[in-house]
Amino acid sequence: MAEYTPVPEFAKGPDIPDSGYLVTELGGGAYGISSGMVNTMFLVTKRGVVVVDAPPDLDERLLAGIEEVTSNPITHLIYSHAHADHIGSAHLLVRNGLKIIAHEATAEFIQESHDDHRPLPNETFSGTRTELKIDGELLVLEYKGDWHQPGNLFIHLPEQRILTAIDSFTVKNAPFFRLLFAPHVPAYFTAMDDMLEYDFDTVVSGHMSLFGTPEDVATNREYIQDLRTSAAEALGEVDLRQAAADAGVPSDNRQAQLKVWMDAVVARAAEHMPESWDQRLGGNDIFLADNLNAVAWSVFID
Ligand SMILES: [Zn+2]
Structure with missing residues (x-):
């Protein structure tokens, strides 16, 4: 077997319980959830739940994690981007009235994939920015460049001081493979600067079990x-x-x-x-x- 440098303690993150998922309170009704390999977040509002992505590595455990903190129904699903490892279990969330929101470029990728586990969004936006006001909660969706895949979003929750930037980097770890498969490397570099322009305390970046801080983004930029x-x-x-x-x-x-x-x-x-x-x-x-x-x-x- 190949020899690896031991993973430093600070890079490991918390152990994942036997249930296969771990819910982490991020404040203001927001929660992070991780399988250890992949993570995402959800926001509990007065009447519902807004979820970002539905990763297959969490699968039904995403629903179990949400039920652990609220009995509110999932009312909104936001796709961060079109990749199957992040939204390939979205079919599990579909119910009458579920709003699936994405950039129109993401909708085009999903259309081409012919994957019934990735239902098409029913609300799309074009251009670079849209604001969602859901039950009094503000979510700002911004498309600032093709740093990971056309249509990829920064999802900012100003009140909760959370920036969700799925597949932007890996907290406390080197980027996976080729800068997480950045299709245009200069855009990947610019994305780190763009992220640091936001006001946030916590960043949700899509893989492993740790949620990060602006310092973690700055460390990745330095790297x-x-x-x-x-x-x-x-x-x-x-x-x-x-x-x-x-x-x-x-x-x-x-x-x-x-x-x-x-x-x-x-x-x-x-x-x-x-x-x-x-x-x-x-x-x-x-x-x-x-x-x-x-x-x-x-x-x-x-
Ligand atoms: Zn991706």
């Missing part, structure tokens, strides 16, 4: 800036043809040359990364090469 600095340095040092010749790649195999070169850039960039990140974030060893690959290509082509 990705270090990725970019290290990648830029390595790109200046590693020559494509030299790297290919050193690795014995035949001169007529240009695809192998490219692959060997980028692998060498990533390896060199990893040497430039401050070693302290292993103590500051969990999973740095696991995702460093993937993240550096995404950032190095972006520095090279964007």
